[in-house]
Amino acid sequence: MIRAGIFIGVDKTGGLQKLNDAASGARRMYEWALAQGMVDKTNAKLITDAGGTKVDPDQIYDAIKEIIVDGAGVDQLLLYFAGLGARPSVLLRIARGDWCRIGWIKNTLLTY
Secondary structure (H helix, E strand, O other), rough: OOEEEEEEEEEOOOOOOOOHHHHHHHHHHHHHHHHOOOHHHHHEEEEEEEHHOOOOOHHHHHHHHHHHOOOOOOOOEEEEEEEEEOOHHHHHHHHOOHHHHHOOOOOOOOOO
16 A cells, blocks of 8 residues: 655744644654654655745645656545644645546545
């Protein structure tokens, strides 16, 4: 079974109060998944706002596309999100993106 993971952590967005551990928590989950053999570095992406880098939905979409469409394909994709700024509309856009419509993912399970 080929497994992949996208690990996202957002400590600060908009006018909301800054969180203290979302970005570092995503990093810990990423490192844990690698250590467990759940994913390998070619199929694992870490996206955080650590160091002041802004996270936007296109980064997430591009990471999924890189693994699913451009890569060899996967049997299981773990999408981990910690922090501020997740909206169901963004998650649905990612899950129902063009690569789903053209058949890159035959069976998609979206839970939130």
